Amino acid sequence: MPAEARSEGGLRKVARVVLLDPEDRILLLHGHEPDDPADDWWFTPGGGLEGDETHEQAALRELVEETGITDVELGPVLWRRTCSFPFAGRRWDQDEWYYLARTTQTVTGATALTELERRSMAGARWWTCQELTRAHETVYPTRLAELFRRLLDEGPPVGPVTLDTEIV
Numbered sequence: 001m002p003a004e005a006r007s008e009g010g011l012r013k014v015a016r017v018v019l020l021d022p023e024d025r026i027l028l029l030h031g032h033e034p035d036d037p038a039d040d041w042w043f044t045p046g047g048g049l050e051g052d053e054t055h056e057q058a059a060l061r062e063l064v065e066e067t068g069i070t071d072v073e074l075g076p077v078l079w080r081r082t083c084s085f086p087f088a089g090r091r092w093d094q095d096e097w098y099y100l101a102r103t104t105q106t107v108t109g110a111t112a113l114t115e116l117e118r119r120s121m122a123g124a125r126w127w128t129c130q131e132l133t134r135a136h137e138t139v140y141p142t143r144l145a146e147l148f149r150r151l152l153d154e155g156p157p158v159g160p161v162t163l164d165t166e167i168v
Contacts, residue, residue: 016046025157
């Protein structure tokens with residue numbers, strides 16, 4: 001694993017982006033196990049902090065690398081989540097911060113994927129809240145449709161909301 005920033009508890013520090021377009025659609029990436037494309041899911045762009053990077057810097061860097069989107073207005077941290085999951089033959093334990101962001105740039109194209117990301121990412125898609133609510137695909141975090149609806153209905157929370165820990 002790259003020398004990415006770790007929190008005091010040994011968790012990998014991660015910045016994720018809840019990216020909305022002018023039509024209030026959310027951008028999700030489609031991923032899968034590197035050796036099993038049938039084991040797939042959807043997730044928000046983002047990844048681990050590198051070096052002495054801030055969460056904000058990591059969120060913007062990861063967004064560019066994974067989507068090519070550079071025209072972004074980064075907003076507040078919406079949610080925080082601790083999670084643990086198996087992927088690519090190992091267990092990942094993460095402390096994730098989810099930032100709200102807006103863009104008018106809706107064309108996506110990865111610009112700097114790692115070798116593992118190239119083997120495990122199958123594209124990106126903009127989702128309406130209704131589409132996400134009706135989706136039968138696996139989406140992370142698992143309550144994203146409900147959280148997205150609340151965000152659209154009520155706006156961003158006053159401070160980051162701590163989501164339930166997810167262990168897969």
